[in-house]
Structures are given as structure tokens and as C-alpha cells.
Amino acid sequence: MFKTFTGRFFAIYAMTTLVIFLLLFGVLTQIISNYFIENHYNMMLEESRILSEQFIETYKARTLTDLNFTYQLIATSRYIDSRIMILDENHRVFKDTQTTGKSLVGHKLNHPIILSVFEGHQMSETGTFGDLYDQLVLTTAYPIISGDRIMGAVIINSPYPTLRDNINNIYQMTLFSLLILLAATFISTYVYSKSITNTISELNDRVQAIANGDFTSHIVLSTDNEIGQLANNINHMASELEKLEDMRKDFIANISHDFRSPLTSIKGFVQAILDGTIPFERQGKYLNIVLDETERLTKLTNDILLLTKMENNTVQLNKTHYDLHQDIRKILFQFEQKILDKRIDFTLLIDQQELFVFADMNQIQRVLTNLIDNAIKFCSPGDTIIVETTVLSGKVEVSVKDSGPGISEEDIKYIWDRFHKADRSRGKDKKGIGLGLSIVREIVKAHNESIDVYSQEGKGTTFVFTLPLSHHI
Numbered sequence: 001m002f003k004t005f006t007g008r009f010f011a012i013y014a015m016t017t018l019v020i021f022l023l024l025f026g027v028l029t030q031i032i033s034n035y036f037i038e039n040h041y042n043m044m045l046e047e048s049r050i051l052s053e054q055f056i057e058t059y060k061a062r063t064l065t066d067l068n069f070t071y072q073l074i075a076t077s078r079y080i081d082s083r084i085m086i087l088d089e090n091h092r093v094f095k096d097t098q099t100t101g102k103s104l105v106g107h108k109l110n111h112p113i114i115l116s117v118f119e120g121h122q123m124s125e126t127g128t129f130g131d132l133y134d135q136l137v138l139t140t141a142y143p144i145i146s147g148d149r150i151m152g153a154v155i156i157n158s159p160y161p162t163l164r165d166n167i168n169n170i171y172q173m174t175l176f177s178l179l180i181l182l183a184a185t186f187i188s189t190y191v192y193s194k195s196i197t198n199t200i201s202e203l204n205d206r207v208q209a210i211a212n213g214d215f216t217s218h219i220v221l222s223t224d225n226e227i228g229q230l231a232n233n234i235n236h237m238a239s240e241l242e243k244l245e246d247m248r249k250d251f252i253a254n255i256s257h258d259f260r261s262p263l264t265s266i267k268g269f270v271q272a273i274l275d276g277t278i279p280f281e282r283q284g285k286y287l288n289i290v291l292d293e294t295e296r297l298t299k300l301t302n303d304i305l306l307l308t309k310m311e312n313n314t315v316q317l318n319k320t321h322y323d324l325h326q327d328i329r330k331i332l333f334q335f336e337q338k339i340l341d342k343r344i345d346f347t348l349l350i351d352q353q354e355l356f357v358f359a360d361m362n363q364i365q366r367v368l369t370n371l372i373d374n375a376i377k378f379c380s381p382g383d384t385i386i387v388e389t390t391v392l393s394g395k396v397e398v399s400v401k402d403s404g405p406g407i408s409e410e411d412i413k414y415i416w417d418r419f420h421k422a423d424r425s426r427g428k429d430k431k432g433i434g435l436g437l438s439i440v441r442e443i444v445k446a447h448n449e450s451i452d453v454y455s456q457e458g459k460g461t462t463f464v465f466t467l468p469l470s471h472h473i
């Protein structure tokens with residue numbers, strides 16, 4: 001039982017509840033007992049005060065044998081279920097409501113409480129009243145004072161067992177209520193812990209399924225607490241892993257195709273050269289094709305290795321102070337023929353001849369080349385491309401904007417994910433493998449800078465990244 005979460009949770013909660021119950025019951029019983037005893041003492045003293053005043057009035061009227069006073073004693077005795085004795089100033093009992101057993105009328109009482117009351121003190125105690133009783137009684141002694149004279153005392157003895165019976169009845173009701181509460185707590189705790197266990201078991205099964213490669217099933221919980229949030233996070237994790245798995249499969253398919261095509265060409269041309277199908281005088285042409293294909297394979301492999309190194313933070317940047325504007329002009333010269341062939345309206349917006357930054361020039365060239373190349377690929381004849389630099393708060397903001405078809409809201413969420421099919425770096429010609437923008441983002445991140453994309457379908461796309469200005473020049 002204690003090996004399961006339900007067992008441990010229920011046992012701990014039950015033990016804690018039981019301990020609290022016992023402490024609470026003990027405290028409550030003590031409070032109830034003290035309250036009843038204290039309240040009974042107060043009632044006895046109040047009745048003693050009334051009788052004391054009545055005695056004084058009777059004494060002043062010289063009618064100590066008045067039946068009215070005697071009847072009042074008897075009535076009060078029955079009302080509080082107690083024995084009442086009136087002592088004179090010589091400590092002798094001259095009134096006693098005891099009607100059965102031994103009456104103490106005429107007896108002198110020397111109990112310590114009597115001595116104290118004739119000193120003017122109001123006294124109370126629990127005991128046998130000098131072994132007068134075989135059982136415990138509550139005793140109060142109230143002085144009868146007229147002026148400066150202590151004329152006597154009112155002694156009240158109330159049987160403790162009678163009060164104890166009343167207290168026990170309260171105890172039983174309290175215990176019964178607490179037991180019902182305890183049982184309800186145990187049942188609700190067990191049901192709740194069982195519910196948590198079932199939920200955790202479901203979560204465990206789901207995580208186990210994810211670990212085994214099943215990303216399709218989902219956990220359905222109708223709660224918004226921490227466990228519900230955990231279930232939602234697991235479902236989200238499964239969805240993301242499913243997307244990554246799809247991307248992995250797509251990558252394998254794409255990389256296989258991108259490797260197979262040039263390898264097929266290389267193999268075909270090499271075999272043709274070896275078996276003499278291609279004459280000697282034409283072999284140079286086809287060897288150049290083989291060389292181009294090997295360079296394509298080399299670039300593809302280098303891109304994959306670069307992205308992996310950047311994601312693992314193992315690439316060392318070679319930062320230098322260089323002129324960014326001059327670098328942009330050199331890159332644009334490389335794309336001049338493509339721009340002219342597609343009849344694209346190209347604009348370079350810079351407000352100064354030189355603009356020095358502190359960055360890895362080769363890596364930033366890769367970023368600019370990739371972004372401008374993508375813009376050209378996605379532009380149609382007559383579209384525009386604008387490359388602009390803006391200096392803001394010690395940084396330079398570089399933007400590449402095109403008026404191409406734009407990117408959908410669904411695709412733009414995954415634009416930085418490598419191998420994603422909607423990745424613009426694959427271009428319309430499908431020659432890329434979806435690594436371009438992933439590499440771009442990692443390069444910018446390696447510089448501790450930011451890159452963002454803004455796009456709307458039918459209105460074009462803008463990529464914006466920042467670089468630190470050089471303070472060396």
C-alpha cells in the first residue's frame with residue numbers, strides 16, 4: 001500500500017489528521033471542562049451573594065427563623081442541585097438544606113476554607129470538603145458582611161459527578177461530531193489521492209508513449225490546476241516533438257535527394273569517362289560538371305556542420321572593425337546579374353559613405369548573402385528590394401525588404417526552424433535544404449544581437465537584424 005502515491009499520501013494525511021484530531025479533542029475537552037466548572041463556580045458564588053444579602057435583610061428584621069428565608073434556601077438548593085449551609089459568626093451551621101443523611105446544624109466547621117472566608121475572602125475548591133463526602137464536590141464559601149462585621153458565611157456544595165455527567169454529554173457530542181468529520185476527511189482524502197494517482201498514471205503512460213515515439217495521443221483533463229497545466233505542457237511537448245519528428249523525416253528525405261542528385265551525376269559522368277562513352281576531347285567539360293557537383297556537396301556538408309557548431313556554441317567568431325557599407329556594396333555586385341535578369345527594382349538606402357561595425361565580417365557576409373538571395377528568389381519581375389541601414393542607440397539596424405508574395409501566419413512561426421518546408425531559404429528553385437535562415441539566426445545570436453521578420457501575404461517580407469557599431473574608428 002505504501003509503495004503507491006495514493007497509499008503514502010493517504011497514510012501521511014490520515015496520520016496528520018489523526019494527530020490533529022487527538023490534539024483538538026484534548027484541547028476542546030479541557031476547554032469545555034474548564035468552562036463548565038468555571039461557569040458553575042460563578043453561578044454558585046452569585047447565588048451565595050444573593051443569599052448573603054437576603055440573610056442580612058432577614059437579620060436586620062430580627063426574623064432569622066422566617067420561613068421565607070428557609071424556603072428560599074431550599075428553592076435555591078434544588079435549582080442548582082447543591083447543598084447549602086449558613087454559618088454563624090462562630091463557624092457553626094444553623095441552616096442546612098440537607099434533608100437526607102446527616103445534618104450539620106449545630107456543628108462547628110473548621111475546614112481551612114472556612115477560616116479563609118471569615119477573613120473576608122470568597123473561596124472555591126474541588127475536593128471532599130474535609131472528608132465530609134465520599135466523592136468530589138465543588139465548594140464555594142461566600143462571607144456575609146454587614147458593614148465591617150463578618151456575620152457568617154454561605155457554603156454551597158455541588159456534587160462533581162453530576163457536573164461531570166453534563167460535561168461527558170458534551171464530550172460525547174463533540175467526539176461524535178469530530179469522528180464524523182474525521183471519517184469524511186479520510187474518505188475525501190482517499191478519493192482525492194486516488195484521483196491524483198489516476199491522473200499521474202495517465203501522465204506517466206503518456207510520457208512513456210512519447211518516450212517510445214508515439215506523439216499522437218493526448219491527455220484530456222478538465223482541471224486548470226498545476227496537474228492540468230502539466231498535462232497541457234506534456235500535450236504541447238508531444239505536438240512539438242511530433243513536428244520535430246516530421247521535420248527530421250523531411251530532412252532525411254530532402255538531404256537524401258540533395259545528396260543523391262549530384263552523386264548520381266558524378267557517378268554517371270565518371271562511368272561514362274571510364275568506359276569511353278565520353279571521348280577524351282570532351283572529358284574536360286564533364287569533369288568541370290563533376291567539380292561543380294562536388295563543390296555543391298561540400299557547401300551542403302559545411303552548412304550542416306556550421307549550423308550544428310553554432311547551435312552548440314562551438315564556433316569562435318573572428319570579430320573585427322570593418323566598413324559595413326563597403327561590404328554590402330561588394331555583395332550587391334555579386335547579385336547584379338540576377339537582379340538585371342529578373343528586372344527587379346533594387347534600392348540601397350544609406351545615409352553615409354562609411355559605417356563601421358564590430359563583427360565577424362565573413363559570417364555577416366553569409367547573413368546578408370542569404371537574405372538578399374532569398375529576396376531575389378521570391379521576387380517576380382517588376383518587384384522591388386530595398387536594403388537599408390539605420391543607426392539607433394549605438395547599434396546599426398540592417399533591413400532587407402522585398403515586395404514578394406510574403407509568408408503566411410502559419411508558416412512564419414516556423415521560419416527559423418531548420419529543414420521546415422516553408423522555409424524561404426529553399427526558394428522557388430528548391431535548391432536549398434532549409435538551412436539558410438537557421439544559419440542566419442544562429443550567426444546573429446552568436447553576436448548577441450537580434451533578428452526579426454515581418455511579413456504579410458501579398459505584400460512582401462522584411463528581415464531586420466542589428467549589429468554593434470564600432471567605437472574603434
